Amino acid sequence: MLENFTNDCEKANKLIEQKLTEKQKTYFDQFKGKTFRQFWDSLKPNLDFFDYEQELEQILEHNKHVWIKKATGLGISEFFLRWVAWHCLKDNILKDKQIDVTTIIITGPRIELAIQLIDRLKALFDFNFETKNTVCYLNGCKIEAFPSHHLASARGLNPFLVFLDEADFFPPKEQQEARSVSERYIAKTDPHIIMVSTPYLPGGLYEQIEKEENSLYKKLLWNYQVGEGKIYTKERIDRAKQSPSFEREYNLKYGVGVGNIFTGIDDIIEDYDLSVISSDVCIFDPAFGSSMFGILGMGRRSGIIYIKEELELERPSLSFAIQKSYEIAKNYKITLVDSAHPGIIRDLREKGINCQPVNFAQEDENKQTLRSKMTTEAAQAVREKRVRIHKIFTNLASQLRAVKFDSKGGPDKSELTFDLGDCFLMGCNHLKTVELRMIKV
Numbered sequence: 098m099l100e101n102f103t104n105d106c107e108k109a110n111k112l113i114e115q116k117l118t119e120k121q122k123t124y125f126d127q128f129k130g131k132t133f134r135q136f137w138d139s140l141k142p143n144l145d146f147f148d149y150e151q152e153l154e155q156i157l158e159h160n161k162h163v164w165i166k167k168a169t170g171l172g173i174s175e176f177f178l179r180w181v182a183w184h185c186l187k188d189n190i191l192k193d194k195q196i197d198v199t200t201i202i203i204t205g206p207r208i209e210l211a212i213q214l215i216d217r218l219k220a221l222f223d224f225n226f227e228t229k230n231t232v233c234y235l236n237g238c239k240i241e242a243f244p245s246h247h248l249a250s251a252r253g254l255n256p257f258l259v260f261l262d263e264a265d266f267f268p269p270k271e272q273q274e275a276r277s278v279s280e281r282y283i284a285k286t287d288p289h290i291i292m293v294s295t296p297y298l299p300g301g302l303y304e305q306i307e308k309e310e311n312s313l314y315k316k317l318l319w320n321y322q323v324g325e326g327k328i329y330t331k332e333r334i335d336r337a338k339q340s341p342s343f344e345r346e347y348n349l350k351y352g353v354g355v356g357n358i359f360t361g362i363d364d365i366i367e368d369y370d371l372s373v374i375s376s377d378v379c380i381f382d383p384a385f386g387s388s389m390f391g392i393l394g395m396g397r398r399s400g401i402i403y404i405k406e407e408l409e410l411e412r413p414s415l416s417f418a419i420q421k422s423y424e425i426a427k428n429y430k431i432t433l434v435d436s437a438h439p440g441i442i443r444d445l446r447e448k449g450i451n452c453q454p455v456n457f458a459q460e461d462e463n464k465q466t467l468r469s470k471m472t473t474e475a476a477q478a479v480r481e482k483r484v485r486i487h488k489i490f491t492n493l494a495s496q497l498r499a500v501k502f503d504s505k506g507g508p509d510k511s512e513l514t515f516d517l518g519d520c521f522l523m524g525c526n527h528l529k530t531v532e533l534r535m536i537k538v
Contacts, residue, residue, distance in 0.1 A: 098465040124224050124280040124318060125236050128186040140221050147327045149319065150176055155223045156315060157289070164292045164314035166265075168321040168347045171328055173293050177260050178218050185238035191533055192237040196255040196286075200237035203245055203261045203275050206268060211242035248278050257288045265294040265303035269512055272302035280313070287387060290314075299351040299495035300389070300514025321347035352499025358472060358508065359479050359497040366494060367485050374403045378527050379429040380520035381422055383438045390418055391516025393493065395524040401483060402528055407517060419444050426450045432442060433523045455523050457507075469506035471522040478525050493517040 105388040128136055133154055137146055153176060156163060160339045168175050181200050186189055191199045204210035219233055224234060235241045243251045245267040259279045269276055282288050292314070296303055306314060320336060324494035337343050342354025349401060375396035382391035386503065390413050394406030406425070410418060419441060426432040426445060434442050436454035457468040479483045479497070486494055496518040509526045 110363055113411045124222070125186055125481075129188065130181070131183070133180065133183050133187075133189060136187065137179060141223075144172070144175070145327070147172075149323050149327075153317075154180075156317070160315040161287070161341070162314045163317065164303075164312070164317065164512050165294075165317045166296055166303060166349050166515065167293065167317075167319045168306065168324065168349070170296045171319060171324050173319075174214070174262050175217070177262075177291055178214065179221065181240060181258055181441065182218060182235055185235040185240070188235070191257055194257065195238060197239070198254045198256050200240040200258040200260065201251055201254065201256040202240065202242040203248070203259070203264070203279070204242055204322055205263060205266055206244050206246040206271060208244050208247075210262075211244050211247060213265050215242050216239070232468060235418055242525060243420075245275050248274055251278055252281070255283075255286050256282055257286050257527070258289045259288050261290075261292045261294075263294045264292045265297040265301050267302065269301065278301060296349055296351045298355065298499050301351075301512075308502075319350055320349050341468065344530065350495075352495045352513075355499045355501070356497070358476050360476075361480055361482070361498070362486070362494055362498050365479060365482055365484050365486055366488050368488050369403065369485060371405055371487065374398055374405045376429045377428050378431050378433060378524055379406070380433045380523045380527075381426075381441070382435055382516040382519040382523075383418065383441055383470065385515060389443075389516045391518075391520045392422070393517055393520035393524060394425070394429060395528065397528060401485055402478065402525060404484075404486045404490050404493065404521075407493050409492060409516060415440075423448050423450065424531055426452070433527055435519070436525075455526075467526075468508075468522070471526040472507050474529060475522050475525040478529070484525065493521060497521065 107119050109131050128139070128401060131139065134151075136145060137144070149171070153173075157180070165173060181487060182406075183203075202211070202214055204214055208231070212513075215231055216232050228234055239452045241251075242529070260280060261275060264272065267381050283290075290304075292306070294303055300476060305315065306312060319328060321337075324391060325331070325334065337347055338510035340346070340354065344353040345349040345355065375398065376394065377396040378441050379392065379394045384390050392406070392408040392410070393404065396403055396405050408425070410421065413421070420433075420443060422441065427450065428449075430451065432450050432452040433455050434445070434452060436442070436456040437456070442452050455467070457466065457471075459467040461467075461470070475484075496513065499513055500510075500515055500518055501513075502507045503511075508522075
């Protein structure tokens with residue numbers, strides 16, 4: 098009975114598609130054989146076709162997998178909606194090859210975002226589309242949009258074009274699922290995979306791909322200068338520069354203007370001689386799952402705390418992590434490790450390292466946790482410029498810029514990788530405690 102119902106649904110869908118194809122034929126035949134530029138110029142609104150868009154068209158002719166980190170307002174999403182439509186309409190190749198869907202568009206987690214992109218696609222044409230609000234048929238080619246939290250139904254499809262819009266803003270768990278779903282089609286239909294986003298948080302999908310050395314993707318980094326004198330006026334850029342989020346929205350820096358804990362990070366970034374900084378404390382924030390194993394070295398000079406070393410290990414094996422930790426820790430007076438990892442503490446002590454646990458959950462007489470206290474202390478140290486971060490330690494600076502308070506007064510790590518940040522909290526607290534002891538003596 099269920100099988101009969103499924104077959105009836107499939108037949109009904111095919112009849113709908115056939116009817117739509119016949120209805121659209123006369124209208125959409127006008128686009129057959131057009132170049133992309135001719136197609137672009139035939140649409141309304143009639144938009145300028147800028148030089149960077151011409152460059153992008155050429156890149157897409159020679160690269161199937163493209164990753165774009167871009168300034169807000171460049172019109173790249175609009176470009177791809179038009180480019181997808183053109184591929185469907187210029188000939189019958191995709192229509193004849195289609196198995197179940199031609200194009201998949203993946204948006205953020207709200208269904209409204211998926212509907213909005215499909216509405217924008219439909220609005221390119223003077224035609225009455227009689228399909229549901231997340232689907233559009235062009236010349237018999239099915240284009241369907243999926244929110245990032247609803248990708249299960251997209252897994253079994255066979256697309257030839259995959260477009261991920263504002264992918265760095267997908268929730269962390271959905272970022273990896275969206276990438277996995279997109280790239281699993283490569284062995285099936287070898288589709289174009291296009292990722293487009295303004296940067297959001299450090300440690301997310303976009304920064305991970307950006308750091309990949311032998312990446313699947315052709316990478317384009319287009320800041321506001323690409324659109325100066327074209328999409329942007331000088332006056333608009335001058336106004337935008339007054340915003341705390343300018344460096345992220347327009348200049349491709351992760352996390353800027355997002356966080357609310359640390360202010361004045363740019364004021365403490367310097368170029369100093371690392372060799373003259375004492376090796377007072379190294380701090381480990383172990384992780385073996387989805388986040389990084391963070392390592393930070395710190396020292397004091399003339400009452401100022403300096404960052405001496407920064408390292409992140411991506412999903413290391415336990416044996417490698419312990420060996421690497423030992424190699425670094427033996428050069429420092431003391432080592433701090435999150436108390437949630439007693440095995441690492443024990444192993445380092447057995448190797449002769451002065452290793453001390455830090456219990457983030459420990460409470461004082463006022464029921465304030467050590468995590469909350471350390472967060473406040475570290476933020477104050479930055480604000481008062483009692484800390485310096487070397488300009489090469491960009492990962493720590495990015496994490497500090499982006500982190501927000503959680504409901505308990507500590508750093509909110511629900512969206513952000515904050516391994517180096519946790520090391521920073523532990524190190525600042527330790528060095529302040531040591532300094533207070535010295536003053537008392």
